[in-house]
Amino acid sequence: MGTRTSKARTPVQERAIHTRDRILRAARALFEEKGYHGTNSKEIAARAGVAVGSFYSYFDEKKPVFLEVIRQYYREIAEKTLQEGEPVAASLKVGKKADPKKTIRELVRALYEAHTLSPSLHREITAMIYSDPEVEAVSAQEERGVRELILGVLSSVSETLAVSDLEAAARVVHRSAEEIIHRLRMFRSDIDEGRILRELEDMLYRYLFVKG
Amino acid sequence: MGTRTSKARTPVQERAIHTRDRILRAARALFEEKGYHGTNSKEIAARAGVAVGSFYSYFDEKKPVFLEVIRQYYREIAEKTLQEGEPVAASLKVGKKADPKKTIRELVRALYEAHTLSPSLHREITAMIYSDPEVEAVSAQEERGVRELILGVLSSVSETLAVSDLEAAARVVHRSAEEIIHRLRMFRSDIDEGRILRELEDMLYRYLFVKG
Amino acid sequence: MGTRTSKARTPVQERAIHTRDRILRAARALFEEKGYHGTNSKEIAARAGVAVGSFYSYFDEKKPVFLEVIRQYYREIAEKTLQEGEPVAASLKVGKKADPKKTIRELVRALYEAHTLSPSLHREITAMIYSDPEVEAVSAQEERGVRELILGVLSSVSETLAVSDLEAAARVVHRSAEEIIHRLRMFRSDIDEGRILRELEDMLYRYLFVKG
Amino acid sequence: MGTRTSKARTPVQERAIHTRDRILRAARALFEEKGYHGTNSKEIAARAGVAVGSFYSYFDEKKPVFLEVIRQYYREIAEKTLQEGEPVAASLKVGKKADPKKTIRELVRALYEAHTLSPSLHREITAMIYSDPEVEAVSAQEERGVRELILGVLSSVSETLAVSDLEAAARVVHRSAEEIIHRLRMFRSDIDEGRILRELEDMLYRYLFVKG
DNA sequence: GATGAATGAGGTTTCATTCAT
C-alpha cells in the first residue's frame, strides 16, 4: 500500500500464505506477552516455527508485522462489536420508544466485550500510537469506525437527546467509555468494577438524555 | 528506604547536585523528543555535557532516570494544578453557593493547563505504563493524588451532587477528562477543540449536578 | 571432462539450452552493472525470467556462471580481434615489406576495438583475477591466446625487429598496450585520448623497430 | 573529512589512538591475506585484539577502514619511492650528462621496489578501483603523485628526449611500467623475470631517447 | 523440469554497562 519498494514476498502458494499467517499469529502472541520492544524477530520466527530468513522474506521489518497485527485485531473487534451491538441497533431500528438507559447499557457492554479480545494488545497499540506515526494512522482510522458507529446510534435517537453537537458528543462518549473500560480490563482496580461501570453508564445517560 | 544496594552516588556537594540535575534535564529533553527507547545513555551524557561514566555514577541504569524524570514531571503538574485549581478551591471553601458550572469549567481548565507542561512526555509515560510495572507504579501513585484532589472537590459540594458513589465518580470524572484533554493536546483533531471541551464540560456537569 | 561430480544439468533439449543461455545473458548484464559481489542469484534468476530453483539446476553455484560468462566474453573478443586484426595478418602474410608503423597502428586499433565490447565486464574480471584463482586461470589462458597472436605477428617480421627476445617482448607489448587502452576505455582521462594513443604507438614502434 | 555525519569516534586519549592503529594494522594484514570481500569486521576486531564494538566505535563501516589502509599504503610507497628515486634525482640535478640508460634502470628499479611493500594489497586496491568510486578517487589521487614525479624526471632531461608530448608520455611510461612490474610481483611468470625487465627497460629507453 | 518457499550460517551494527586511567 506504500510507495516504498518492499522486498517482502507476495505469497502465491498456499503454503506461503499459511506461513505468513503463522508468523503473524506468533508475533501477535509475543506482542501481547512482552510488548513490541520486548519482542525480536528471532523469537517471532522461532515461535512460528520458521527460520529468521523466512520472517524477513515475508516482512521487511518488525514494524510492518505489528501494523498488520493491529489491522487484524481491529477487524476482529469490529466484527465482535457489530455482533454485540446487534441488540442496540435492532432496538433502535424497530421500536420508536427505545429505552435510553438500556441503549446506554448495551453500548457500554458492547465496548466492554470488545476489550475482552486482547487487553494487552490494545495496551501495546495505545503505547505505540504515541511513538509511531504509522501506528497512529492505522489506529486513528480504525477508531474512526467505532466513532461513526456511535454517531449512528446517537443520530437515530437524536430527537430524544439532550445534546446538539452530535459529532463532538460522539467523540466525548467514545473516548470516555473506551478509556474507562480499557483501564478496568487492563489493571486490577482497588474498587469494584461494577461501581465504576455503573457510574460510567450514569454519566453517559445523564449527559445524553437528561436536559438540565 | 529500599533494600537494594545501589551504586548510584547520593550527591551532597553542590557541584554534584548540579551535575545530577543537568543529566536529568538532558534526559527529559531527549525523552520528550525521541522517546525512551529512542534515547541512549551516551546521548544523554553528551547533552548533559558529562562523560558516560559520570552518567553511570549518578544513576545505576537508564530506567531510574526515567522514573525520576516522571516524578519531577508529576510534581510540576501538581504544583501547576494546585495553582490553577486555586479558584475552585477558594470558591468552595468560602461561599456556600458555589456555581457548579463554573466549578466544572475551572476543573477542566486546570487539567488542561496541566497538560501544557509537556504533552510529549505525558505521551511517553502513558506508553511506558503498559510495559513497565515500575512506571505504572509511579504513575499510579501520582495519579492517585489528582484523583484525591477531585474527590476533595466533590466531597465539598456533596450535598448538591447528583451522584452518591463519590469514589467511583471521581475516577470516572478524572479518567474521562484526562483522556479527552490529553488527546486534544497530543493530536490535531479534525473538529474544533472548543466544541469538544464544551461537550466535556456539559457531560461532567449533567453527570454530577443534574438529577434525572 | 572433470572428475568433480556436478549436479548441474547438461542441457540437450533446445528449450533447456535456451534457458541456460537466458541465465547467462542475465548474469552477464548484472555483473556488468553491479559487479560480481553486488549481484545475487535471485536477481539473476528473476532477470532471466526463471525461478531460483531453475538457476541452480543449470549451475551448481554462482561462480561457475561467472566463469562461463568470462569464457564467452573472451571468445567474443577473440573473434573480434581476429576480425579487426585481419589487415595486420593479411599484410604480413602477403607482402614482404609490411609497413611497421601501419602494423603497430593496426595492432593497437585491434586491441582498442576489443575493449569496446564491454569495458565494465573487463573491469570486473580484472578485479576478480586477484581474489579468485579460477578466474585467474581462465583469464590467464585466454590472455595467452592474445599474447600468442602478438608473438605470431612479431615472428613474422622478426628480421626487421630491433628486439631479439620475442617471447618477453610479446608480453611487454601486450600488457602495456592492454593496460593503457583499458584505462582509456574505463575511466575518463583528463587529457585527450588521441594524445595517449599516439604516444603508445610511438613507444611500441620505436621499441620494436628502431635500433638504437 | 567528509560532509557526512559520522558516528566514528575521534580518538583523544593515547590509548584510543593506539587501538585505532591496531585495528588498521589488523585490517591491512587481513585485506592482504584474504581480500576485502573475504574479510569481515569480526575477524578484524579479533585479530586486533579488540571487541567488535570497538571496531565500530572507530569506524562507521568496513569501507572507511579500507580507504584509510590505502592511504597509509600509498604514503609508504611515496616515501619509499622518493628514497629509492634519490639516485635518479641526484644524478639529474648534478650532472649535465645524465646517462639515459641508467636513468631508466633506476626509474624501473624504484617502481619495482615500491611494489615490494605489499603486492597483494596493491592487487586488492586495483581490484576495488573498479567497483568502488571512493577507492578509485583515492587511488587516482595518489597515482597522480607518481605520475608527476615521472613528469619531473622527463622534464629535467627534456632536451635529450625523443618525445615532445611530455604529459602523455609520462602517463604511458608510468602505466606500462607499473602494470608490467605489478604482474611480475603478483604472479609467478613462466619466463624469467630478468628477461621481462630487460625488455621493459629497452622499451622505455628507445621510446624516450632514441629518435627514429 | 520448474517453481518458489524455506533454510540458517554468517555478516553488520547497536548500546547498556563496566573499567582502566
Place this chain on the structure above:
DNA sequence: GATGAATGAAACCTCATTCAT
C-alpha cells in the same frame, strides 16, 4: 570524581543454497 575507551551480548538483516510441491 571524571573521563571516555572497551566490552560483548543481542539485535538486525542478507543470500547462497536446498527442498517440498
